[in-house]
Amino acid sequence: MSTGPHTPPAPTPAQFRAAQDSPEFRELRRTQRSFAFPMTVTFFVWYLLFVILGAFFPQVMAVRLGGNITLGLVLGLLQFVTTFAITFAYVRFSNRVLDPRAAALRERLEREAAGAAPETPEVAL
Known part of the structure; x- marks a missing residue:
């Protein structure tokens, strides 16, 4: 596989x-995990609480908040809200913290690969 004029050389497995x-x-992995793991555990506990309430405490889920709106319905809809909120928070965190660090690491790796890659002469056609 050859590289084009705009494609940086691929790093070696050793690189x-x-x-x-x-x-x-x-540090990049630690930072990503320090955000992802607590969010995952928090959401899992929140989801498990919803399931336990629905399975073992239906009378709590049936509490009417107004008209045909029950606590179970509100908590179920909040599952979707928290999913979108966590996704939004992670994307924002990634764009602000992880992506610049990953880009710097990738650029360094590409520079090292370019320095280690053998020069191929341009062939005029």
């Missing part, structure tokens, strides 16, 4: 492993 072992990559 990928070195990048994976770098402090920058470990």
Whole structure:
């Protein structure tokens, strides 16, 4: 597979492993996990609470809040709201914190690959 004039050379497997072992990559993974894991656990607990209330405490879910609107209906709709809120928060966090760090790491890896790649002469057709 040849690289075009605008395609940077691909890093070697050894360069990928070195990048994976770098402090920058470990910090990037730690930062991503410090956001993703607590959010996942929080949402899972919230979802489990909803299921437990529905399964074992239907009288709580049947509490009328007004007209035909019950607590169960509101809590069910809030599941969707929290899903979108978590998605929005993660995208914002990723754009602001993770993406710049990942881009810097990728650029460094591409520079190292370019430095290690053998030069191929341009052929005029």
